[in-house]
Amino acid sequence: MWNSPTKEALAKIPALYDTEHITAEDKIVHCHFFIGGCHWLIVEFDQVDTMFGFCILNNDFEMAEWGYVGFGDLKRIKIQGYIEVEFDCYWKPTPAGEVELIRKGGGIVSDPRDEANGGTWTWHTLQN
Numbered sequence: 001m002w003n004s005p006t007k008e009a010l011a012k013i014p015a016l017y018d019t020e021h022i023t024a025e026d027k028i029v030h031c032h033f034f035i036g037g038c039h040w041l042i043v044e045f046d047q048v049d050t051m052f053g054f055c056i057l058n059n060d061f062e063m064a065e066w067g068y069v070g071f072g073d074l075k076r077i078k079i080q081g082y083i084e085v086e087f088d089c090y091w092k093p094t095p096a097g098e099v100e101l102i103r104k105g106g107g108i109v110s111d112p113r114d115e116a117n118g119g120t121w122t123w124h125t126l127q128n
Contacts (some may be wrong), residue, residue, distance in 0.1 A: 001033075001068075001074065001075045001083050001085050001086070001087060002085070002087065003086055003087040003088075003089045004075070004087055004088050005031060005089075005092040009030075009031070010023065010031075010045060010047065011047070012030060012045070012093075013030040013031065013042060013043075013045040014028075014044050014045075015044060015045070015046060016044045016045070016046045016050060016052055017044070017067070018044060018103060019043055019044055024066070024096055024097075024107060024108050025095065025096055025097030025108040026095055026096070026097065027043045027095070027096045028043060028093045028094065028095060028096075029041045029042065029043055029053065029054075029091075029093065029095070029096050029099055029102070030043065030093050030096050031051075031053075031087065031088070031091060032041055032087075032088035032091040033070075033074055033085050033086065033087055033088070034086055034088060035077060035079065035083065035084070035085045035086060036058070036060050036079070036087070037056070037057075037059035038055075038056065038057050038058060038085075039054075039055070039056045039101055040053055040054075040055050040069055040074065041053045041054045041055075041096070041102060043096065045071070048101060049070050049071050049072050050068055050069075050070060050071075051068065051069050051070070051071055051074075052067070052068050053066070053067075053069070054066050054096065054099075054101070054102045054105065055067055055069060056101060056105050056121075061104050061105045061106070064105030064107065065105075065107070066105065066107060085109050087102075089128045093128065096108060122125075
């Protein structure tokens with residue numbers, strides 16, 4: 001993994017289920033991992049391996065969803081043996097409702113900014 005997050009950065013992410021009482025648009029995205037058109041926007045972490053957040057694979061915004069991913073799995077991804085998932089070291093914690101990738105992927109309630117850009121996004125239900 002390029003720019004792997006520090007233990008201190010990971011320690012700031014809420015534990016699994018700690019934010020389930022918070023609406024999707026108000027959940028704070030603490031980390032962004034990416035490779036090509038794939039993005040993982042993380043809001044919770046069990047401090048062992050399991051992360052919860054919004055996932056977009058291969059720029060497929062219609063199938064983007066909230067779910068779980070293993071941190072170890074992200075670290076093991078390699079394309080052609082050398083291109084790795086990158087940790088966005090410039091990411092600042094941001095409410096999900098302000099993250100364009102999540103709004104575009106339908107991960108929050110419809111936002112007037114999206115409609116102004118010609119799109120209408122629907123709610124993806126969080127399965128707890």
